[in-house]
Amino acid sequence: MNKLQAMEVFVQVVDAGGFTRAAEHLQLPKATVSTLIQSLETALSVKLLHRTTRQVSVTADGAAYYERCLRILSDVREAEESLSRTRLSPSGRLRVDAPTGLASLVLIPALPEFFQRYPDIQLELGCSDRTVDLIEEGVDCAVRGGALADSSLIARRVGILEFITCAAPSYLDSFGRPGHPEELKRHRCVNYFSSRTGKIFDWDFARGNERVQLPLPGLIALNDSNAYTAAGIAGLGIVQMPQFMLEPMLRAGTLEQILADWQSDPLPIHVVYPQNRHLSAKVRVFVEWVAELFSNHPGMRLPKLAQAARPLTAELAL
Structure with missing residues (x-):
């Protein structure tokens, strides 16, 4: 059995959802496709596919093997590409x-x-x-x-x-506009936490030789940028985000920049x-x-x- 060919056939059967369509795509006899899959299962001592009269579905072992086959076949193609x-x-x-x-x-x-x-x-x-x-x-x-x-x-x-600090007009009307990062301790801020570690990130500011880094109070912390933006627009607190994400809201007036003379580290x-x-x-x-x-x-x-x-x-x- 050609192991690489058998892998390619197995991947095609899974992608096509059956032997007939896989055989048509590969331009092979259906019997050849079936034989290669059986030989592969025998060599691995694992059942890769569930077969019924109506459909073919992948087993749990087959799904794991499918992902490995994709990587192996991709590596082979890339090795060929690099020399061709x-x-x-x-x-x-x-x-x-x-x-x-x-x-x-x-x-x-x-x-x-x-x-x-x-x-x-x-x-x-x-x-x-x-x-x-x-x-x-x-x-x-x-x-x-x-x-x-x-x-x-x-x-x-x-x-x-590049980061900028903003808040919704409704928030600023209710809580005022801070003039210095230290004043944020008396405000509500929307915090961002790492989806990997759960750590809430500190806020940092710089102006000339003056630097400020501090944790800030907030009612909510999020780990998705779209949700984070939505929280700022809803007036849940002050937000600090990449400038490219906030520009549409700044133009629309749903967010206003604050502390414009302070920069965050890019x-x-x-x-x-x-x-x-x-x-x-x-x-x-x-x-x-x-x-x-x-x-x-x-x-x-x-x-x-x-x-x-x-x-x-x-x-x-x-």
Whole structure:
């Protein structure tokens, strides 16, 4: 039995939901498809599929094996791409993870241009504010904002997040407008906590040589950027968020900037990916496209510093 061929057939049967359609797609006799699956189950001593007269469904073991097969077959294709002309026209499935705000407001609106360049890439974009495990969850690369810690991942810095402090007009009418960060201790603030550790993040401010970092009181803490914005608009308290996310609300007047003469430390944005993806044409062109996209965004443009890739992973995703 050709193990790689058997894996490809198994993946196709699962994707197609049956032997007949898989055989048609692969242009193989149905009997050959059935024999390869049986041989695979025999070699593994595991039942991969439930078969009835009406349908084929994957077993729990089969589902786990399916995910592994996807990764193995993807690695094989990427190894071939790295040595062939397909590097000039990357193709196949690309799994990316990105924070909700960055995905919805920056990445997704620009994707038509990406697909014009690379029409043969099928993008699977996961959007959440939690830090995914790229290896465990089979993600090719992730866009992350925040501090980085040493690990086996490769990271390329592609932009920065500039933060501003805002509140809804209804909140300011009720509680007043603070003139100094220390006055926030007497206000209500909407806090943000890490979905990975549960830690509520301190607020930081700088003006000239003066720096302030402090925890602040609040009625609510959230770990999703869209929910965080909604809490600010609802008047639940003062919010501090990336400028690119708040600009539409500032223009609409649903939020007003406060403490405008105080800045928060900007956070770097990186694209991170496992070391075994560094030769992947799909990952390479996506990282280059993201870097180009952010370089043209006034609120996220990286200063003229080196953007060399280095082994790192993100501690925080915003």
